[in-house]
Amino acid sequence: xxxxxxxxxxxxxxxxxxxxxxxxxxxxxxxxxxxxxxxxxxxxxxxxxxxxxxxxxxxxxxxxxxxxxxxxxxxxxxxxxxxxxxxxxxxxxxxxxxxxxxxxxxxxxxxxxxxxxxxxxxxxxxxxxxxxxxxxxxxxxxxxxxxxxxxxxxxxxxxxxxxxxxxxxxxxxxxxxxxxxxxxxxxxxxxxxxxxxxxxxxxxxxxxxxxxxxxxxxxxxxxxxxxxxxxxxxxxxxxxxxxxx
Numbered sequence: 001x002x003x004x005x006x007x008x009x010x011x012x013x014x015x016x017x018x019x020x021x022x023x024x025x026x027x028x029x030x031x032x033x034x035x036x037x038x039x040x041x042x043x044x045x046x047x048x049x050x051x052x053x054x055x056x057x058x059x060x061x062x063x064x065x066x067x068x069x070x071x072x073x074x075x076x077x078x079x080x081x082x083x084x085x086x087x088x089x090x091x092x093x094x095x096x097x098x099x100x101x102x103x104x105x106x107x108x109x110x111x112x113x114x115x116x117x118x119x120x121x122x123x124x125x126x127x128x129x130x131x132x133x134x135x136x137x138x139x140x141x142x143x144x145x146x147x148x149x150x151x152x153x154x155x156x157x158x159x160x161x162x163x164x165x166x167x168x169x170x171x172x173x174x175x176x177x178x179x180x181x182x183x184x185x186x187x188x189x190x191x192x193x194x195x196x197x198x199x200x201x202x203x204x205x206x207x208x209x210x211x212x213x214x215x216x217x218x219x220x221x222x223x224x225x226x227x228x229x230x231x232x233x234x235x236x237x238x239x240x241x242x243x244x245x
Contacts, residue, residue: 003109004239004240006217006238007037008214008215008221008235008236009022009221010218010222012231013227015233017231023042023102023233024041024053024235025039025053028061029061029065030065031068033068033069033071033110034068034110035108036064036106037106038104038175039106040104041102041121041122041177041235046099048095049101052100052102055087055090055091056087063082063083067079071113071114073163073164076117080163081158084104084152088153097153100153101151102151103149104119107173109239113165113167114170116136116162117162118161119141119157119160120141120150120151121177121181122177123137123139123140123175123184124173124175125138125174126174127172127192128171129201137185137191141160171243172238173238174239175235175236175239176234177235179232179234180235182232183229183230185197200238204240205240220236
C-alpha cells in the first residue's frame with residue numbers, strides 16, 4: 001500500500017488514578033485513492049464524551065473515504081458537515097448532546113493534495129520531509145477561558161469548523177490530541193520538535209509492520225516521561241505516503 005499509518009491512544013494518569021477510561025479516540029481508513037485519519041478528544045466535563053469521540057471519528061472517516069478519488073476542500077465540506085450533523089442526531093437520541101462533547105482534528109490525503117479539517121483543540125501537522133523546516137500546521141482553537149475549547153456538540157459548531165487544502169508535497173502527517181501536543185510540538189509559533197516528532201518519524205519509516213509501529217507509539221505515550229508532563233489522555237496518529245521517502 002502506498003499509504004502507511006500508525007496510531008495510539010494512551011489513558012492519562014488522571015484517569016488511571018480514578019479508574020476511568022480514556023476519552024480520546026482515533027480512526028484511520030484507506031483505499032487505493034488515499035487515506036483519512038481523525039483524532040477526537042472527549043471533554044473531561046462530559047459524562048459520555050468517550051462515546052461521542054468514538055462515534056464522531058468513525059462517522060467522519062466512513063464518510064470522507066468516499067471523497068478521496070476527487071479530493072478537494074470545497075467538495076468535502078458538504079460531506080463532512082453531513083457526517084457531523086448525522087452523528088449529532090444519532091447521539092441526541094441517546095441523551096443530551098452536552099454529554100457527548102468532543103473535538104475533531106483530521107486530514108484526508110490523496111495522491112495530489114491533502115485536506116485538513118479541524119474543530120477545537122489538538123494539532124494537525126504536515127511536513128515535506130526530509131525538510132522539517134517546511135511544514136504546515138492547523139493550530140488549536142481555544143475558548144475565552146483557560147483550558148476551554150469548542151466541540152461538535154455545541155449549537156454553533158459550524159462557525160468553528162476549519163477546512164483547507166494543502167499542496168501535495170506535504171506527505172507526512174501527525175495528528176494529536178492536546179495531551180500529546182503539550183510535549184510533542186513547540187509553541188509560539190507551533191512547529192515540530194526535533195527531539196520528539198523527528199525521531200518518531202524516522203523510527204516508523206524503518207519499520208515494516210504497522211501494528212508494531214502502533215505498539216511503539218503506545219509505549220511512548222505511556223512512558224513515565226510523558227506522564228510527568230501531563231495527566232491528560234494522549235493520542236498520536238502518523239500518516240506517510242511511501243512514494244515520497
